[in-house]
Amino acid sequence: MNLTFQPVRVATGSDEEGVLVFDEERRLLVVLTRLSSDNEVAPGQWFLEAGFGRLEGRSQPTFSDLEAAQDWISQRIG
Protein backbone atom coordinates (compact mmCIF):
# COMPACT_ATOMS: atom_id res chain seq x y z
CA MET A 1 0.00 0.00 0.00
CA ASN A 2 1.40 3.36 -1.07
CA LEU A 3 0.68 6.07 1.44
CA THR A 4 1.11 9.78 0.84
CA PHE A 5 2.16 12.16 3.58
CA GLN A 6 1.20 15.80 3.34
CA PRO A 7 2.53 18.30 5.89
CA VAL A 8 -0.12 20.35 7.61
CA ARG A 9 -0.51 22.56 10.65
CA VAL A 10 -3.03 21.30 13.18
CA ALA A 11 -4.75 23.68 15.60
CA THR A 12 -4.45 21.45 18.67
CA GLY A 13 -3.49 24.39 20.84
CA SER A 14 -0.18 22.75 21.69
CA ASP A 15 1.36 20.47 19.07
CA GLU A 16 0.86 22.06 15.66
CA GLU A 17 3.26 20.22 13.35
CA GLY A 18 1.33 17.50 11.60
CA VAL A 19 0.81 15.37 8.53
CA LEU A 20 -2.23 14.12 6.69
CA VAL A 21 -1.86 10.54 5.51
CA PHE A 22 -3.71 9.50 2.33
CA ASP A 23 -4.17 6.12 0.68
CA GLU A 24 -3.64 5.38 -3.04
CA GLU A 25 -7.06 6.77 -3.85
CA ARG A 26 -6.25 10.03 -2.05
CA ARG A 27 -8.60 9.22 0.77
CA LEU A 28 -7.65 10.71 4.14
CA LEU A 29 -6.75 7.94 6.59
CA VAL A 30 -5.28 9.68 9.62
CA VAL A 31 -3.99 12.95 11.00
CA LEU A 32 -0.68 12.69 12.85
CA THR A 33 0.84 15.41 15.01
CA ARG A 34 4.34 15.65 16.32
CA LEU A 35 4.31 16.12 20.09
CA SER A 36 6.36 19.09 21.17
CA SER A 37 9.25 18.87 23.59
CA ASP A 38 6.90 20.32 26.25
CA ASN A 39 4.79 17.18 26.16
CA GLU A 40 5.47 15.22 29.35
CA VAL A 41 4.32 11.85 28.04
CA ALA A 42 6.02 11.26 24.69
CA PRO A 43 7.96 14.38 23.62
CA GLY A 44 9.01 14.40 19.98
CA GLN A 45 6.89 11.38 19.04
CA TRP A 46 4.15 11.25 16.42
CA PHE A 47 0.64 10.95 17.83
CA LEU A 48 -2.38 9.55 16.03
CA GLU A 49 -4.55 12.61 16.51
CA ALA A 50 -7.47 11.28 14.47
CA GLY A 51 -8.16 8.23 12.39
CA PHE A 52 -11.01 7.36 10.06
CA GLY A 53 -12.85 4.17 9.23
CA ARG A 54 -10.88 1.20 10.46
CA LEU A 55 -8.32 3.53 12.02
CA GLU A 56 -10.87 5.30 14.16
CA GLY A 57 -10.99 4.41 17.81
CA ARG A 58 -10.01 5.03 21.35
CA SER A 59 -6.58 3.54 20.89
CA GLN A 60 -4.47 6.43 19.66
CA PRO A 61 -0.85 5.26 19.70
CA THR A 62 2.32 7.31 19.49
CA PHE A 63 5.16 6.44 17.09
CA SER A 64 8.86 7.15 17.29
CA ASP A 65 8.97 8.20 13.61
CA LEU A 66 6.79 8.38 10.51
CA GLU A 67 8.07 5.02 9.26
CA ALA A 68 6.70 3.33 12.37
CA ALA A 69 3.40 5.14 11.83
CA GLN A 70 3.33 3.99 8.19
CA ASP A 71 3.88 0.35 9.21
CA TRP A 72 1.11 0.54 11.78
CA ILE A 73 -1.35 2.09 9.32
CA SER A 74 -0.47 -0.39 6.52
CA GLN A 75 -0.99 -3.34 8.82
CA ARG A 76 -4.46 -2.17 9.76
CA ILE A 77 -5.76 -1.30 6.33
CA GLY A 78 -3.81 -4.08 4.57
Next chain:
Amino acid sequence: MTLTLHSTDNPLIRKLESIFVLTNDERRALENLPMQIAVIKDDQDIVREGDSPSRSCLILSGFTCTYKVTAEGKRQIVSFNIPGDIPDLQSLHLKVLDNGISTLSPCRVGFIPHEALRDICARYPRIASGLWRETLIDAAIFREWMTSIGRREAYIRIAHLLCELLVRMKAVGLAEEHSCDLPITQAEFSDALGLTTVHVNRVLQALRADGLIQSKGTRLSVPDWNKLMEAGEFDPGYLHLVQEDAAA
Protein backbone atom coordinates in the same frame (compact mmCIF):
# COMPACT_ATOMS: atom_id res chain seq x y z
CA MET B 1 -0.91 -9.34 62.36
CA THR B 2 -4.37 -8.92 63.87
CA LEU B 3 -4.98 -5.95 66.09
CA THR B 4 -7.53 -3.31 66.87
CA LEU B 5 -7.17 0.34 66.02
CA HIS B 6 -8.04 3.22 68.33
CA SER B 7 -11.13 4.99 67.16
CA THR B 8 -9.16 8.09 66.24
CA ASP B 9 -6.93 6.00 63.92
CA ASN B 10 -9.78 4.02 62.45
CA PRO B 11 -11.12 5.80 59.38
CA LEU B 12 -14.23 3.59 59.37
CA ILE B 13 -15.23 4.91 62.79
CA ARG B 14 -14.49 8.47 61.69
CA LYS B 15 -16.61 7.96 58.60
CA LEU B 16 -19.61 6.52 60.45
CA GLU B 17 -19.32 9.30 63.02
CA SER B 18 -19.72 11.85 60.26
CA ILE B 19 -23.18 10.36 59.57
CA PHE B 20 -24.53 9.79 63.10
CA VAL B 21 -23.42 9.91 66.74
CA LEU B 22 -22.22 6.46 67.78
CA THR B 23 -23.39 5.00 71.09
CA ASN B 24 -20.72 3.62 73.40
CA ASP B 25 -21.75 0.07 72.47
CA GLU B 26 -21.53 0.77 68.76
CA ARG B 27 -18.13 2.39 69.13
CA ARG B 28 -16.82 -0.52 71.21
CA ALA B 29 -18.10 -3.04 68.68
CA LEU B 30 -16.34 -1.14 65.86
CA GLU B 31 -13.12 -0.89 67.85
CA ASN B 32 -13.24 -4.62 68.49
CA LEU B 33 -13.86 -5.50 64.87
CA PRO B 34 -11.03 -7.91 64.02
CA MET B 35 -8.80 -6.54 61.31
CA GLN B 36 -5.69 -8.01 59.75
CA ILE B 37 -3.47 -5.14 58.77
CA ALA B 38 -1.23 -5.49 55.73
CA VAL B 39 1.28 -3.15 54.14
CA ILE B 40 1.13 -3.45 50.35
CA LYS B 41 3.51 -1.97 47.76
CA ASP B 42 2.28 0.18 44.89
CA ASP B 43 0.78 -1.38 41.75
CA GLN B 44 -0.23 -4.63 43.45
CA ASP B 45 -3.59 -6.34 43.18
CA ILE B 46 -5.44 -6.60 46.47
CA VAL B 47 -8.21 -8.66 44.87
CA ARG B 48 -8.84 -9.77 41.29
CA GLU B 49 -11.96 -10.16 39.17
CA GLY B 50 -13.38 -13.63 39.76
CA ASP B 51 -12.13 -13.86 43.35
CA SER B 52 -14.53 -14.93 46.09
CA PRO B 53 -13.03 -13.18 49.12
CA SER B 54 -14.05 -14.04 52.67
CA ARG B 55 -13.05 -10.59 53.91
CA SER B 56 -13.32 -6.96 52.84
CA CYS B 57 -10.53 -4.42 52.84
CA LEU B 58 -10.62 -1.07 54.57
CA ILE B 59 -8.09 1.39 53.14
CA LEU B 60 -6.12 2.83 56.07
CA SER B 61 -3.57 4.82 54.10
CA GLY B 62 -2.63 5.30 50.46
CA PHE B 63 -4.58 5.18 47.21
CA THR B 64 -6.15 2.23 45.42
CA CYS B 65 -8.30 1.89 42.32
CA THR B 66 -11.18 -0.33 41.34
CA TYR B 67 -10.79 -1.51 37.75
CA LYS B 68 -11.95 -3.79 34.99
CA VAL B 69 -9.97 -5.12 32.03
CA THR B 70 -11.31 -5.62 28.49
CA ALA B 71 -10.65 -8.77 26.45
CA GLU B 72 -7.94 -6.79 24.63
CA GLY B 73 -6.20 -6.13 27.95
CA LYS B 74 -7.15 -2.48 28.31
CA ARG B 75 -7.77 -1.27 31.82
CA GLN B 76 -10.67 0.95 32.79
CA ILE B 77 -10.35 2.41 36.27
CA VAL B 78 -13.90 2.83 37.56
CA SER B 79 -13.07 4.59 40.82
CA PHE B 80 -10.22 5.80 42.97
CA ASN B 81 -10.35 4.67 46.61
CA ILE B 82 -8.94 6.65 49.51
CA PRO B 83 -8.52 6.02 53.26
CA GLY B 84 -11.83 5.19 54.94
CA ASP B 85 -13.19 3.45 51.83
CA ILE B 86 -14.05 -0.26 51.76
CA PRO B 87 -13.91 -0.76 47.99
CA ASP B 88 -14.94 -4.43 48.06
CA LEU B 89 -17.68 -4.14 50.67
CA GLN B 90 -20.11 -5.55 48.09
CA SER B 91 -18.32 -8.91 48.36
CA LEU B 92 -20.13 -9.33 51.67
CA HIS B 93 -23.28 -10.10 49.65
CA LEU B 94 -22.05 -10.73 46.09
CA LYS B 95 -20.05 -13.92 46.08
CA VAL B 96 -17.84 -13.42 43.03
CA LEU B 97 -16.03 -10.11 42.46
CA ASP B 98 -16.73 -8.52 39.08
CA ASN B 99 -13.77 -6.15 39.35
CA GLY B 100 -10.21 -5.98 40.60
CA ILE B 101 -8.74 -3.61 43.18
CA SER B 102 -5.14 -2.55 42.93
CA THR B 103 -2.88 -0.23 44.92
CA LEU B 104 -1.68 2.93 43.18
CA SER B 105 0.67 4.00 45.96
CA PRO B 106 2.05 2.00 48.90
CA CYS B 107 -0.95 1.27 51.13
CA ARG B 108 -1.93 0.06 54.55
CA VAL B 109 -5.13 -1.92 54.38
CA GLY B 110 -7.17 -3.63 57.07
CA PHE B 111 -8.82 -6.91 56.10
CA ILE B 112 -12.06 -7.45 58.02
CA PRO B 113 -13.55 -10.98 57.91
CA HIS B 114 -17.04 -11.13 56.40
CA GLU B 115 -18.19 -13.14 59.37
CA ALA B 116 -17.30 -10.26 61.71
CA LEU B 117 -19.01 -7.74 59.41
CA ARG B 118 -22.16 -9.88 59.28
CA ASP B 119 -22.15 -10.19 63.03
CA ILE B 120 -21.76 -6.45 63.69
CA CYS B 121 -24.49 -5.66 61.13
CA ALA B 122 -26.89 -8.12 62.79
CA ARG B 123 -26.24 -6.69 66.23
CA TYR B 124 -26.14 -2.98 65.31
CA PRO B 125 -28.66 -2.03 62.62
CA ARG B 126 -27.44 1.56 62.45
CA ILE B 127 -23.96 0.33 61.54
CA ALA B 128 -25.53 -1.93 58.89
CA SER B 129 -27.38 1.11 57.49
CA GLY B 130 -24.18 3.15 57.54
CA LEU B 131 -22.32 0.50 55.52
CA TRP B 132 -25.23 0.13 53.10
CA ARG B 133 -25.18 3.92 52.67
CA GLU B 134 -21.48 3.69 51.74
CA THR B 135 -22.20 1.27 48.90
CA LEU B 136 -25.01 3.57 47.70
CA ILE B 137 -22.57 6.48 47.56
CA ASP B 138 -20.14 4.27 45.61
CA ALA B 139 -22.93 3.80 43.07
CA ALA B 140 -23.55 7.57 42.97
CA ILE B 141 -19.86 8.09 42.18
CA PHE B 142 -20.04 5.49 39.39
CA ARG B 143 -23.07 7.34 37.91
CA GLU B 144 -21.16 10.61 37.98
CA TRP B 145 -18.11 9.03 36.33
CA MET B 146 -20.28 7.45 33.64
CA THR B 147 -21.76 10.86 32.87
CA SER B 148 -18.28 12.38 32.72
CA ILE B 149 -16.74 9.71 30.52
CA GLY B 150 -19.72 9.61 28.18
CA ARG B 151 -20.62 13.26 27.94
CA ARG B 152 -18.11 15.71 29.42
CA GLU B 153 -15.31 17.23 27.36
CA ALA B 154 -11.77 16.33 28.42
CA TYR B 155 -11.01 19.67 30.10
CA ILE B 156 -14.23 19.59 32.15
CA ARG B 157 -13.82 15.87 32.87
CA ILE B 158 -10.37 16.28 34.38
CA ALA B 159 -11.31 19.41 36.35
CA HIS B 160 -14.35 17.53 37.68
CA LEU B 161 -12.29 14.54 38.80
CA LEU B 162 -9.73 16.74 40.54
CA CYS B 163 -12.57 18.50 42.40
CA GLU B 164 -14.03 15.15 43.45
CA LEU B 165 -10.72 13.84 44.75
CA LEU B 166 -9.99 17.02 46.68
CA VAL B 167 -13.43 17.09 48.32
CA ARG B 168 -13.24 13.40 49.27
CA MET B 169 -9.71 13.80 50.65
CA LYS B 170 -10.82 16.83 52.65
CA ALA B 171 -13.77 14.90 54.10
CA VAL B 172 -11.38 12.35 55.64
CA GLY B 173 -8.93 14.98 56.85
CA LEU B 174 -6.29 14.40 54.16
CA ALA B 175 -6.41 17.78 52.43
CA GLU B 176 -5.50 21.17 53.81
CA GLU B 177 -7.40 24.08 52.38
CA HIS B 178 -7.32 23.25 48.69
CA SER B 179 -4.21 21.16 48.54
CA CYS B 180 -3.55 17.45 48.92
CA ASP B 181 -1.16 14.67 48.04
CA LEU B 182 -2.35 12.92 44.89
CA PRO B 183 -0.07 10.02 43.90
CA ILE B 184 -1.94 9.30 40.66
CA THR B 185 0.09 9.14 37.44
CA GLN B 186 -1.02 10.59 34.11
CA ALA B 187 -1.35 7.03 32.75
CA GLU B 188 -3.68 6.18 35.65
CA PHE B 189 -5.74 9.31 35.00
CA SER B 190 -5.89 8.21 31.39
CA ASP B 191 -7.24 4.78 32.39
CA ALA B 192 -9.82 6.44 34.62
CA LEU B 193 -10.98 9.11 32.20
CA GLY B 194 -11.05 7.16 28.95
CA LEU B 195 -8.55 9.60 27.40
CA THR B 196 -5.11 9.02 25.93
CA THR B 197 -2.14 9.98 28.11
CA VAL B 198 -1.31 12.59 25.45
CA HIS B 199 -4.71 14.24 25.99
CA VAL B 200 -4.43 14.00 29.77
CA ASN B 201 -1.04 15.70 29.59
CA ARG B 202 -2.31 18.45 27.27
CA VAL B 203 -5.28 19.16 29.51
CA LEU B 204 -3.22 19.18 32.72
CA GLN B 205 -0.85 21.64 31.06
CA ALA B 206 -3.82 23.77 29.98
CA LEU B 207 -5.28 23.70 33.52
CA ARG B 208 -1.88 24.82 34.86
CA ALA B 209 -1.57 27.55 32.23
CA ASP B 210 -5.10 28.77 33.07
CA GLY B 211 -4.10 29.06 36.72
CA LEU B 212 -6.59 26.43 37.89
CA ILE B 213 -4.10 23.97 39.37
CA GLN B 214 -0.51 23.86 40.54
CA SER B 215 1.44 20.68 41.02
CA LYS B 216 4.75 19.90 42.60
CA GLY B 217 5.69 16.23 42.64
CA THR B 218 2.53 14.46 43.79
CA ARG B 219 1.22 17.56 45.56
CA LEU B 220 -1.82 19.19 43.97
CA SER B 221 -2.83 22.74 44.90
CA VAL B 222 -5.85 24.66 43.70
CA PRO B 223 -5.29 28.43 43.87
CA ASP B 224 -8.93 29.32 43.10
CA TRP B 225 -11.36 26.63 44.22
CA ASN B 226 -14.49 28.28 42.81
CA LYS B 227 -12.86 28.66 39.43
CA LEU B 228 -11.91 24.96 39.30
CA MET B 229 -15.42 23.93 40.40
CA GLU B 230 -16.87 26.09 37.66
CA ALA B 231 -14.47 24.69 35.06
CA GLY B 232 -15.38 21.14 36.11
CA GLU B 233 -19.16 21.80 36.37
CA PHE B 234 -18.69 20.30 39.81
CA ASP B 235 -21.54 19.95 42.29
CA PRO B 236 -20.52 17.81 45.30
CA GLY B 237 -24.15 16.74 45.95
CA TYR B 238 -23.56 13.20 44.60
CA LEU B 239 -20.93 12.57 47.30
CA HIS B 240 -23.63 13.04 49.98
CA LEU B 241 -21.20 14.37 52.54
CA VAL B 242 -22.90 15.21 55.78
CA GLN B 243 -20.30 17.74 56.88
CA GLU B 244 -21.43 20.86 55.09
CA ASP B 245 -17.99 22.46 55.30
CA ALA B 246 -16.23 19.59 53.51
CA ALA B 247 -16.34 21.41 50.20
CA ALA B 248 -15.83 24.90 51.58
